[in-house]
Amino acid sequence: MSLTPEYIAQRYEILQDEICAGLEALDGKARFQEDKWERHGGGGGRTRVITQGNLLEKGGVNFSAVHGILAHSMTQHLQLPPNSHFFATGVSIVLHPHSPQMPIMHMNVRHFAIDGETWWFGGGIDLTPHYVRPDDARFFHQTVKNVCDQHQSDYYTRFKKWADDYFYIKHRQETRGIGGIFFDRLQGDKQALLDYTIAIGQNFVPIYAHYAQKYRDMPHTEAEKTWQLIRRGRYVEFNLVYDAGTKFGLETDGRIESILMSLPTQANWFYDFKTQPNSPEAETLSYLRKDIDWLKA
Amino acid sequence: MSLTPEYIAQRYEILQDEICAGLEALDGKARFQEDKWERHGGGGGRTRVITQGNLLEKGGVNFSAVHGILAHSMTQHLQLPPNSHFFATGVSIVLHPHSPQMPIMHMNVRHFAIDGETWWFGGGIDLTPHYVRPDDARFFHQTVKNVCDQHQSDYYTRFKKWADDYFYIKHRQETRGIGGIFFDRLQGDKQALLDYTIAIGQNFVPIYAHYAQKYRDMPHTEAEKTWQLIRRGRYVEFNLVYDAGTKFGLETDGRIESILMSLPTQANWFYDFKTQPNSPEAETLSYLRKDIDWLKA
Numbered sequence A, B: 001m002s003l004t005p006e007y008i009a010q011r012y013e014i015l016q017d018e019i020c021a022g023l024e025a026l027d028g029k030a031r032f033q034e035d036k037w038e039r040h041g042g043g044g045g046r047t048r049v050i051t052q053g054n055l056l057e058k059g060g061v062n063f064s065a066v067h068g069i070l071a072h073s074m075t076q077h078l079q080l081p082p083n084s085h086f087f088a089t090g091v092s093i094v095l096h097p098h099s100p101q102m103p104i105m106h107m108n109v110r111h112f113a114i115d116g117e118t119w120w121f122g123g124g125i126d127l128t129p130h131y132v133r134p135d136d137a138r139f140f141h142q143t144v145k146n147v148c149d150q151h152q153s154d155y156y157t158r159f160k161k162w163a164d165d166y167f168y169i170k171h172r173q174e175t176r177g178i179g180g181i182f183f184d185r186l187q188g189d190k191q192a193l194l195d196y197t198i199a200i201g202q203n204f205v206p207i208y209a210h211y212a213q214k215y216r217d218m219p220h221t222e223a224e225k226t227w228q229l230i231r232r233g234r235y236v237e238f239n240l241v242y243d244a245g246t247k248f249g250l251e252t253d254g255r256i257e258s259i260l261m262s263l264p265t266q267a268n269w270f271y272d273f274k275t276q277p278n279s280p281e282a283e284t285l286s287y288l289r290k291d292i293d294w295l296k297a
Helices: A005-027 A072-078 A134-149 A155-166 A190-202 A204-215 A222-241 A244-251 A256-262 A280-287 B005-027 B072-078 B134-149 B155-166 B190-202 B204-215 B222-241 B244-251 B256-262 B280-287
Strands: A033-038 A043-051 A056-069 A085-097 A104-114 A118-128 A179-186 A266-268 B033-038 B043-051 B056-069 B085-097 B104-114 B118-128 B179-186 B266-268
Touching: A005 A043, A005 A056, A005 A085, A005 A104, A005 A190, A005 A204, A033 A256, A043 A256, A056 A256, A085 A256, A104 A190, A104 A204, A104 A222, A118 A134, A118 A155, A118 A190, A134 A155, A134 A179, A134 A190, A134 A204, A155 A179, A190 A204, A222 A266, A222 B222, A244 A256, B005 B043, B005 B056, B005 B085, B005 B104, B005 B190, B005 B204, B033 B256, B043 B256, B056 B256, B085 B256, B104 B190, B104 B204, B104 B222, B118 B134, B118 B155, B118 B190, B134 B155, B134 B179, B134 B190, B134 B204, B155 B179, B190 B204, B222 B266, B244 B256
Parallel strands: none
Antiparallel strands: A033 A043, A043 A056, A056 A085, A085 A104, A104 A118, A118 A179, A266 B266, B033 B043, B043 B056, B056 B085, B085 B104, B104 B118, B118 B179
16 A cells, blocks of 8 residues: 555554553543544644543643645745645644653654655654653663664664754753654655654553553652642743744644643742752752763663 | 933832832732842843732742843844844833732833944833723723823824734734733933833832722632633743743843743643633633724723
8 A cells, every 4th residue: 555645644543543542541530532623724633632530630642634735934944845735644642640750741753745755754752750760761761762773773862862952941951851752854764664653652652551550559749749830830831932843833823722732731830949959859850951871870 | 410221220220129119018918039140241130029929929020230242143133233232221020910800910111222322212011911801901001001191192002002913922813911012122312211111110010009909809719710820821822932022031041030930820721721601701802802992992
């Protein structure tokens, strides 16, 4: 079967179904609510949001497959000829758990095709623990590396560095979390690249399940909850100030509620909040930097 | 006395003192905490934050007077020669009240001088009620117009329109609140312009006191509190995505905690929140648009 953009979209749609089913089973209480939407210029999507679960306070799993004539700002940004016809499809996930013991987790895989000729894949998966624990970070990076290694031996090293640079809150000089992988404009063997992005997606639920099993019944204090709300504030800062997908969506009249489903139900900002010396919060901050080799942590 | 940048900075410093004293008296409980800071390249500021008051949940009144060689990005942005020497001073305020009956209020006045020759004033004052009530909006705009009219007959009309365009959340197609005035690069009679910006500043506390007297003892429901937290989410979206001062500060290594003191203690995002038909919340949304003549509302 020919690997048309439409076929790739179908595979991503199935991926969304699999992930939603897996997350519902993991949560054990809440169900995804679906909003189907159509794009004015062509195509549409299925936004699925889960709220008030046992485990998840707010989670969104978006699928979209949109096409049409690229806006001028976009052809400029992508250095493409004017009036190019595009087809873009992808799955995007952000989970915000109730418990500060559980991490925020994000994943995105996408395929972009221009005029039925040029095409590429992009994506990433990264973890934002409210409390960074080296063994958890090592598990995440090792799992992601295993997926990468099954596809190309240099993917993990290249894309881990890319994630460190991308998921960076420049004005705080902090990484968003412990990173993971990020890549864009990936070209080559189309079947192999599609399989790679699907494999990333299929590892999302098992990774989150690992943390759920470890932390879902662990209690937390009010102070830990407060710290979670501060870290969520940083997440909001990253997504609104830097995130390329969010910026692109806001600038191109995307469906706002689908774009901003990545924001947590609640986030807090306390003026000049300082962590206590040698506290788990201070330790977490010390880990929010680039170029940590988590496989050896 | 010559109207040097240093003299203007002194006047703004006094303005900060007056406003802080006025707000402490109005609040009746909390006091401002001051952080003095120095800028690496020259100058510094006094950030004052009030939290957990009777009236105010979080409020910041910043004064700064900074100088040095303009960064390359800034000379480009302002269309100035490279290596220009600048002196910038101003006062900036954002208040987030506890009660959803009270409005969020913002003001900024600033003076910018280049190489001791070119200079201008900028500023603005605008109101973001959680619940827009036409009589409150009329009071705000009438008071601001009175200040403007004492200085130049066309200021209010010109700067009211500027505020409508500036305080606009493009991706929501909503204004941030009911606007007010906004202006930049204002040149002419330096003394008159300084007096104008000082007059704007001196009207800040009396305006807020008007609303405090009217609403400080009015109870509110849980649903009204929830609506306040959603509106604060919009405020965060505006400040992080669009606000020029915030963007400038984040891009030029400003003091982050002073820049982001404008963010509320807590903000919420609920996926695809819908107001009830004919509710006060729906009425408020209907007022969040440009070009309303509040003087006749």
